[in-house]
Amino acid sequence: MSFSPAQVFAALNAVRPPDQPSPVLGTAVVIGGSVAGLLAARVLSDHAASVVVIDRDDLHVPGGRPGVPQGTQLHALLPGGFLQLERLFPGFREQALAQGAVEAPPGARRNYLDGRLKVTVPDDADSLAGSRPLLEGLIRQQVLRLPNVKTVTARAAGLVLDGSSVAGVRCDVGAVPGVENADLVVDAMGRSSRLSDWLADAGWERPVLRRMPVHLNYATALFRRREAHPEHTVVMALHSARASSDVAGAAYFAIEDGRWMAMMAGYGDNRPGRTAEDFVRRLREQFPPEFTEVADSEMLGEVQTYRHADSRRRDYHALRRLPAGLVSVGDAVASFNPVYGQGITAAALHAACLSAYLRSGPDLRFPARRFFELQRVVVDAAWSMSTSADLALPHVDGPYPRGYRISSWVSGQIVRATMTDVTTARRFNDVVSMREHPRALARPAVVLGALFANWRAR
Ligand SMILES: Cc1cc2nc3c(=O)[nH]c(=O)nc-3n(C[C@H](O)[C@H](O)[C@H](O)COP(=O)(O)OP(=O)(O)OC[C@H]3O[C@@H](n4cnc5c(N)ncnc54)[C@H](O)[C@@H]3O)c2cc1C
Structure with missing residues (x-):
């Protein structure tokens, strides 16, 4: 029986970890220990005897890190992603709150479009606000305390292939080359993943890379928050393509350590907030009056900027030839215009695809096609939402x-x-x-x- 994309999507949203671990493989190696890699490792811990997470950064050092340059920018945790995290890590909410994350129930969120306040949905799902290092750090703590998960600080440099299967990962620990053997390798190297090159170098097909240029300029700044318990903890104001503003939108969230985190974004040549003066002036002049409260607060540190050139996806599901023992998750497969805040939630749904695939008792001597078919449903859904909104932007010219x-x-x-x-x-x-x-x-x-x-x- 075949299911519609909407039915598959609903089933993935309902995936829960198994009550009992059911190992189907010996060692799984995950390349990339950021959000997508950690969530994949969490799922693999139920199905593999051991899970090795390789990252070029030392994952035991808390806080921001160079391997995730977007980590200084404001990150929204969508209610869908929050629900998934609570399922994967029971008690996630309490631990997040204990570490300073701030609750964002529907009544504490305000959403403006072109300066008009949107209606509140009183029974909408909850979310949390916190900095990206806090959210990633929480996920990391939960995963690294699993007894069969370990980390290796190394730069992955290529695949080890045995006939038509992946048998491990070549990695450099400092300047010393080594190998991590694996029954299953998960690429979670982010949007600049080298997996396509590695496959092509080894004589395999390279997945088609689709891009939609968005030329988004992000700027984020931190401010001291005067109120310990503000009435509104997540405030967003977007400008539609029709609005006359040159700023695409702004948002501010209450985050840990008594701070506001504020973000502003523009497209093309519009780079709002490159200086502290410009950032604060625009918050005051171009957004609803409550943004002034943040603008009038003390700025902590400097404005951090980030340029995001395009949304992109790699269509592994369409490959005719693919080695066994290999999957790819997170931004490595699809990364979107960050304005829509989909990345963490999409990564959680990719982890649900991995869970569903491994629970189906797959024969790992064959390519993981079932996994990529499930993942395609998630990628298509996120891609259609993100790109259909971007196509309305004046500087985006297709493909329609x-x-x-x-x-x-x-x-x-x-x-x-x-x-x-x-x-x-x-x-x-x-x-x-x-x-x-x-x-x-x-x-x-x-x-x-x-x-x-x-x-x-x-
Ligand atoms: C400006 C901006 C704002 C965003 N805002 C949001 C938001 O509001 N909400 C949201 O949900 N998402 C947001 N995102 C997306 C979010 O950051 C990602 O989707 C999320 O981090 C998951 O990415 P990932 O784990 O796949 O890859 P990444 O987070 O990019 O991590 C890749 C990891 O792989 C490691 N790595 C790479 N190559 C190697 C190698 N050769 N060897 C070893 N390790 C390697 C890196 O060190 C890193 O740890 C935003 C992104 C940007 C750019």
Whole structure:
């Protein structure tokens, strides 16, 4: 029986760790110990005798690190990702709060579009606010305390192949070359992953790399927070492509250690917030009045900037020839315009794909096609959400999918209805936080409900 993408997506969202570990392999090696690699390691710990996580950074050193240059930028944990983390690590919420993360239930979140406040969905799922190093550090603590997981500080340099299977990873510890043997290798090297090159060098096919240029400029700054318990802990203000502002949006979150973290983004030649003065001035002048409270606070440190050239995906599912014993997860497979905050949640869903694949009792002498088929559903869903919104930007010129005009008109109606109508906003939030498949928004009842809400609001 074949299932629709929406059914597969729902099943992945419901994946829970098994009650009992069920080992199907000896050693699994994960290359990359950031969020996607750690979540894969968590899943593998139920199915492998031992799990080795290789990273070029020492994962036992807390805080930000050079291997994750985006770590200084504001990271939102979507409610969908938060639910997944709580399933993988029972008690995650309490531990996060104990380490300073700040609760962000629906009533504490405010969302503006083009300067207008969106309606609140009172029964929406909760989330948490915290810095990226805090969130990654929490996940890391949970994974590294698992008895069958260990880390190796090394730079992975290539695959070891045995016929048509991957048998390990070549890695350099300092200048000393070594090998980590593996029954399954997981690429979690992030968006600059070298796996495609390694496959091509060894005579295998290289996956097609699809890119959508977005030329996004990010800037993040920290401020001292005066209130210990502010009423609103997550405030976001986006400007649509139609708005006259040259700033795409801004947000500020209450985070650990009594700080606000504020972010501002622009496209193309617009690089808001390159200096502290520019950052603060724009927060005051171009965003709703509550942003002024943050702008008037003491800035801690300097503005950190980051340039994100494109959204990109590597289509491993489409390869005709692929060695056995190999999968790829997280940004290494697909990384999106960060404005939509999908990366951590997508990585959690990739981990759910790995769990579903390993639980199906696969024959590891054959390529992990079932895994890549499941993952494709997640990547397609995230890609369609992110790129359909980006196609509306004036500097993005395709490629336009079939039916783009109609789908963009429908999305415009739905987004408009989310301003005033709780039912449409609830459905929309379920989709953008990756708890529901985007096709849920194309159902006639949802579209008609949005049209009616817009007519009523006129
Ligand atoms: C500006 C910006 C803002 C973002 N905001 C959000 C947000 O709000 N919400 C959200 O969910 N996501 C956000 N993201 C995306 C998020 O950062 C990633 O999706 C998330 O970190 C998962 O990525 P990953 O683990 O696949 O790769 P990465 O986090 O990039 O990690 C890759 C890891 O691989 C290691 N590595 C690479 N090569 C090697 C090698 N050869 N040998 C050994 N180790 C290696 C690196 O050291 C690193 O630890 C944002 C991204 C950017 C750029």
